[in-house]
Amino acid sequence: xxxxxxxxxxxxxxxxxxxxxxxxxxxxxxxxxxxxxxxxxxxxxxxxxxxxxxxxxxxxxxxxxxxxxxxxxxxxxxxxxxxxxxxxxxxxxxxxxxxxxxxxxxxxxxxxxxxxxxxxxxxxxxxxxxxxxxxxxxxxxxxxxxxxxxxxxxxxxxxxxxxxxxxxxxxxxxxxxxxxxxxxxxxxxxxxxxxxxxxxxxxxxxxxxxxxxxxxxxxxxxxxxxxxxxxxxxxxxxxxxxxxxxxxxxxxxxxxxxxxxxxxxxxxxxxxxxxxx
Numbered sequence: 001x002x003x004x005x006x007x008x009x010x011x012x013x014x015x016x017x018x019x020x021x022x023x024x025x026x027x028x029x030x031x032x033x034x035x036x037x038x039x040x041x042x043x044x045x046x047x048x049x050x051x052x053x054x055x056x057x058x059x060x061x062x063x064x065x066x067x068x069x070x071x072x073x074x075x076x077x078x079x080x081x082x083x084x085x086x087x088x089x090x091x092x093x094x095x096x097x098x099x100x101x102x103x104x105x106x107x108x109x110x111x112x113x114x115x116x117x118x119x120x121x122x123x124x125x126x127x128x129x130x131x132x133x134x135x136x137x138x139x140x141x142x143x144x145x146x147x148x149x150x151x152x153x154x155x156x157x158x159x160x161x162x163x164x165x166x167x168x169x170x171x172x173x174x175x176x177x178x179x180x181x182x183x184x185x186x187x188x189x190x191x192x193x194x195x196x197x198x199x200x201x202x203x204x205x206x207x208x209x210x211x212x213x214x215x216x217x218x219x220x221x222x223x224x225x226x227x228x229x230x231x232x233x234x235x236x237x238x239x240x241x242x243x244x245x246x247x248x249x250x251x252x253x254x255x256x257x258x259x260x261x262x263x264x265x266x267x268x269x270x271x272x273x274x275x276x277x
Contacts, residue, residue, distance in 0.1 A: 064201055
């Protein structure tokens with residue numbers, strides 16, 4: 001579920017109109033509005049792994065450098081899941097990518113920025129009676145409602161380039177909704193570092209896979225191994241599989257039988273050494 005500041009999940013479920021892909025709304029956002037870029041300040045933007053991958057590529061920096069310069073790490077309330085937030089300027093509270101003309105990385109802006117003013121609610125266990133839905137956020141700071149053109153939710157998602165983000169985020173969503181998080185115990189420091197590396201520090205995760213005993217421990221298709229050497233998207237999908245195995249014991253990875261006995265006393269995932277980010 002996407003949660004905006006000041007809007008609780010309970011309020012979204014009980015008070016907001018539930019929209020389908022074919023429902024319409026009228027909205028516009030451009031420099032002609034007196035509120036232009038006001039939504040880019042003093043806001044909590046939770047980043048997905050694909051958000052980080054796209055932004056670091058656009059900036060032409062390593063994932064480790066991106067994490068250090070542009071993010072802060074927090075945790076969710078009840079489940080203590082690590083989350084990554086976009087850093088704001090400590091003085092102005094504005095997004096560090098904001099320019100006089102708007103977003104400086106607009107083509108690679110995060111999923112949350114693309115969706116606005118839409119929100120999306122998704123139950124952990126969808127049923128025919130309890131499905132996910134979209135809803136419209138109307139905040140005092142935004143004067144774009146009722147301006148611009150009338151558009152369906154489906155058209156908005158296509159126009160904003162959200163489809164590829166949703167597709168790349170599917171495995172991350174499965175991880176975040178995993179029942180294993182219902183354990184009251186927070187992650188150990190080692191598992192926390194492992195989670196943050198695999199989700200967000202794709203360059204570090206690549207070194208972990210290819211410069212450790214990882215590929216001796218796990219059986220991975222040779223073609224996929226070669227693709228992952230250079231393809232960040234494929235490596236990210238693989239990272240989500242490995243995390244489900246390492247954190248929750250899901251059968252998403254195959255351990256090499258020849259090394260099981262020798263490595264039985266070591267933590268699942270091999271000789272992981274967290275990168276400094």
